[in-house]
Every structure is written in structure tokens, then in C-alpha cells.
Amino acid sequence: MWVLSLGLGMAVLCIGLLARIGILESLNQRPAMVLSVAVIGGMVWGWMSLPVANAQFTAHLADLGLAALVFSAGLQFRLTRIRKLSPVAFSLALFASLLFLAMTAPSAFVLIQGLTLTSAVILATALMLNGSVLERRAVTNSASPDSIKKAISLESAAALALGVPLALIIESTAKMPQYLDQVWMSAPIWEAPFGLAVGGALGLVLGRLRHRKMVRKNPDRAIFELAIAAGLLFILLPFIHGSAIIGVGALSLFWTEEAQFGEAFKRGIRRRVEMLVVPVAYVVFGFALGPRLLDADALVIVFVIAAITILRVFPRMILLQSHDIPKDHKAFIAWFGGAPGVATALFLLHLMGSTAIVDQEPVLVIGISAVFVSVLATRISAKPLANHFARQARISMKRRWYQKREA
Numbered sequence: 028m029w030v031l032s033l034g035l036g037m038a039v040l041c042i043g044l045l046a047r048i049g050i051l052e053s054l055n056q057r058p059a060m061v062l063s064v065a066v067i068g069g070m071v072w073g074w075m076s077l078p079v080a081n082a083q084f085t086a087h088l089a090d091l092g093l094a095a096l097v098f099s100a101g102l103q104f105r106l107t108r109i110r111k112l113s114p115v116a117f118s119l120a121l122f123a124s125l126l127f128l129a130m131t132a133p134s135a136f137v138l139i140q141g142l143t144l145t146s147a148v149i150l151a152t153a154l155m156l157n158g159s160v161l162e163r164r165a166v167t168n169s170a171s172p173d174s175i176k177k178a179i180s181l182e183s184a185a186a187l188a189l190g191v192p193l194a195l196i197i198e199s200t201a202k203m204p205q206y207l208d209q210v211w212m213s214a215p216i217w218e219a220p221f222g223l224a225v226g227g228a229l230g231l232v233l234g235r236l237r238h239r240k241m242v243r244k245n246p247d248r249a250i251f252e253l254a255i256a257a258g259l260l261f262i263l264l265p266f267i268h269g270s271a272i273i274g275v276g277a278l279s280l281f282w283t284e285e286a287q288f289g290e291a292f293k294r295g296i297r298r299r300v301e302m303l304v305v306p307v308a309y310v311v312f313g314f315a316l317g318p319r320l321l322d323a324d325a326l327v328i329v330f331v332i333a334a335i336t337i338l339r340v341f342p343r344m345i346l347l348q349s350h351d352i353p354k355d356h357k358a359f360i361a362w363f364g365g366a367p368g369v370a371t372a373l374f375l376l377h378l379m380g381s382t383a384i385v386d387q388e389p390v391l392v393i394g395i396s397a398v399f400v401s402v403l404a405t406r407i408s409a410k411p412l413a414n415h416f417a418r419q420a421r422i423s424m425k426r427r428w429y430q431k432r433e434a
Contacts, residue, residue: 054306058368059406061306062399065313066320073318082380085315089376091261092304094275096370097191098257099300101279102250103184103293115178115360118346120185123365124155126342131155131334138330139389145201146384152194153378153390154334154397156370157186175356179364184297187370188280192273194374195219199270201383221269226260226277233278234285250296253282305369309402312372315379316395319388323396331397335404339365362408367401 054061072079110117131151136144199215233256257278261271323331343361350357375394384390 055302058305058309059402062309062313062402065310066317066395066399069314069317070321072314079315085311086377086379086381088311089308089373089379090272092308093191093370093373093377094257094261094272095300095304096373097188097272097276098254098279099297100184100187101276102283102296103188104181105284106280107284109181109185113174113178113181115347115350115352116181116185118349119178119182119343119360119364120189123343123346124157124186124190126345127339127365128152128155130342131338134333134338135330135393138326139393140326141386142389143384143386146386146390149198149201149378149384150390150393152197153371153374153394154367156190156194156374157183157365157368172356175352175360179360182360182364186365188276191370191374192219192223192270192276195270195273198378198381198383202381218268218270219273221267222264222271222274223277225264225267225269226274227281229256229260230278230281230283231285234282249286253279301369304373308369308373308376312376312395312398315376316391319392319395320399322388322392327393327396330393331400334397335366335401363405366405367397368405371401372398 104112109120128148128151131154132144132148135150136142136147139147142150196216196219199218202215233253257275260274260278264271264274340361343365344357347357347360371394375391375398378384378387378390381387
């Protein structure tokens with residue numbers, strides 16, 4: 028255990044050094060390039076039969092990245108007010124993800140030969156995670172209204188803060204048959220409520236007793252103390268059979284209910300966390316799973332294309348019909364949200380060696396294929412599609428203005 032902790036500590040120090048000299052910030056803006064180079068590097072490494080990192084170490088590093096993303100996502104919104112702030116983000120984060128899960132799991136089970144239903148559900152859960160907009164610059168720099176950009180950003184945060192705990196609960200449920208003859212308190216299904224209870228209670232205490240005034244006077248110190256609390260939770264919760272990731276997420280969600288940051292400060296936190304996590308996640312993911320791209324057959328490619336297009340966009344467009352926004356804005360939101368990205372990559376790394384899935388190889392092959400195709404497709408289409416949607420939206424607005432004037 029101490030060797031694993033030492034390895035994680037060294038990895039964190041290296042990441043901090045790369046961030047300090049500005050390399051990570053540059054790489055964060057080029058996810059497609061980072062992932063492609065990592066995949067090629069992983070293939071070359073495999074062909075040379077060189078030693079690879081332990082699966083347990085890789086999974087723990089992925090857990091650290093997931094916890095950081097969930098922590099920053101929980102600071103972006105108040106759970107009790109998200110519906111009022113953006114009804115679009117609320118409906119997409121809660122219902123579009125579930126519809127995607129309900130459509131994708133049976134599709135994978137039917138289409139991919141030899142995939143069990145449990146593995147199909149876990150795979151669909153991994154692909155459901157969309158907590159980081161792949162091309163945030165394309166969204167930010169587009170001519171779309173601020174309300175549309177805010178909806179995409181809020182949905183991204185909410186989908187991550189709520190989706191990752193759901194994914195972990197589904198994985199824990201799949202492990203339950205292995206623990207039927209053991210002490211009930213050691214079963215994985217209790218990790219989620221333990222993590223939620225401890226993290227949520229600590230978040231409420233910090234928010235009410237310590238941080239409400241400090242947020243206004245010294246926000247940097249407040250977030251530093253909160254990050255220390257999150258780090259301690261991440262280390263200590265596994266010792267009481269609690270989920271470290273869910274505990275860290277609950278800490279930030281409950282704390283935000285009591286003490287809020289300004290919008291600019293919250294965006295800065297998220298930008299810094301993504302700068303630290305996203306490039307490293309794609310490097311580790313591509314290097315560890317990249318060689319499995321060569322195992323993808325025609326059915327896998329068909330499923331992957333369907334998952335990142337029809338299965339992803341269709342439920343989003345269905346839900347958006349109930350909102351009074353222009354058609355082109357609906358298409359913009361439907362395409363630039365929900366694509367498998369860094370959260371999916373980290374959860375797939377988390378699954379390496381997991382006993383929840385017996386047929387792990389097909390799941391990892393489909394997972395690396397989906398993330399790779401999704402990142403490349405979004406990168407290639409980001410700027411032209413963003414410009415197209417914005418141009419069509421302006422034309423539609425002018426057309427409605429002239430129609431009202433003539434009426």
C-alpha cells in the first residue's frame with residue numbers, strides 16, 4: 028500500500044511541476060493531439076514488449092482524477108437552484124443521461140457479440156459521463172447567446188457531479204453477488220451512502236461554521252481549506268469502506284449550498300482543475316488502452332458511431348423540444364454536450380481490474396474506440412459547426428423579427 032501511495036505522490040508532484048511551467052495549459056487546449064500521440068505511444072510501447080504500470084496504480088490515479096473533476100463540478104452550481112438557473116441544463120443533466128443509458132445498454136448488448144447485460148450497462152454508464160465539454164473554446168467563442176453557453180456549462184458540471192456517483196453505484200451493485208456470504212458492512216453497495224454521509228456532513232459544517240464569511244473576504248483561503256478537506260476525505264474514506272469520489276463530490280455540493288463563490292471565481296477553479304486533470308488523463312488513457320484500438324471490429328465501429336451520434340443526440344433533441352428556444356440553438360446544445368470525453372476515459376481506467384465485469388476486454392475495446400472517435404470528431408467539427416449553428420440562429424432571429432414587424 029505504501030508503494031502505491033508513494034507512486035501517487037510522485038505522480039502528483041510531476042503533474043504540479045508540468046502545470047507550473049505551463050505545459051499542461053497548452054496541452055489542455057489540444058485534447059485530440061494529446062490523445063492521438065498517447066495512443067501511438069502506447070502501441071509502440073506494446074510492440075516493444077516493455078513493462079507497463081500496474082492496473083491497480085492506474086485505477087487509483089484515475090480515481091484521483093475523477094475526484095478532482097467531481098470536486099470542481101460540485102462547486103459550479105447549487106443543486107437546489109439549478110432548475111431555476113437553467114431549466115435546459117436541469118432536464119439534460121438528469122433525464123438526457125438516463126435516456127442515453129436506457130437506449131445504449133440494450134444496443135450494446137444486442138450488437139456486440141459475447142457482451143453480458145451487466146457489462147453492457149456498465150459500458151453505457153461510462154459513455155454516459157459527459158462532465159467536460161470537449162471543445163470549450165468553440166462554445167465560449169461562438170456567437171450563441173450567453174444563456175445557451177451557460178446551459179451547456181451547467182449541464183456539463185451537473186452531469187459530472189451527479190453522473191459519476193451514479194456510475195459508481197451501478198458498478199458497486201454489479202459486485203454484490205460476490206459479497207453475499209460476507210459481512211454486510213463490507214459490501215461495496217455501502218460505499219456510496221458512507222461517502223455521501225461523511226462528505227455531505229463535513230460540507231455542511233464547513234459551509235455554516237467556517238466558510239460563509241470567508242468566501243467573501245478571502246476566497247482563495249476558503250478554497251484552499253476546502254481542498255485540504257477533500258484530500259483528507261479521499262485518503263481516509265476507503266478505510267471506513269466509504270467511496271472517496273462520492274465523499275469528495277458530496278463535500279463540494281453541500282458546501283456550495285451554504286457558501287457560494289462568484290461566477291468568475293468558479294470558472295477559474297474549473298479551468299485550473301481541468302488543466303491539471305484532462306491532459307494527464309488522456310495521456311494515461313491513450314497509453315494504457317490505445318493498443319486495444321487494433322482489436323475493434325466492424326460491429327464495434329458501428330456501435331461507437333451510433334453511440335456518439337444518434338444515441339447521444341436523439342434523446343437530447345427530444346427533451347429540448349419542451350423548451351422555448353430556437354431550433355438552431357437546440358442543435359448547438361445537442362451536439363456540444365454529452366460526448367464521451369475525459370470523465371469516460373477516467374471511469375474506464377477505474378474499471379481496469381474491477382470485478383464488476385467479467386468480460387473486461389470488450390468493454391475496454393469499445394470504450395477506447397468511443398472516446399478516441401468522439402474526441403477526434405468533436406475537434407474536427409467544433410469550429411465549422413459552431414459557426415454554422417450561430418449563423419443559422421442569427422438568420423432565424425432576423426426572420427422572426429421581420430415577421431413580427433410585418434404582422
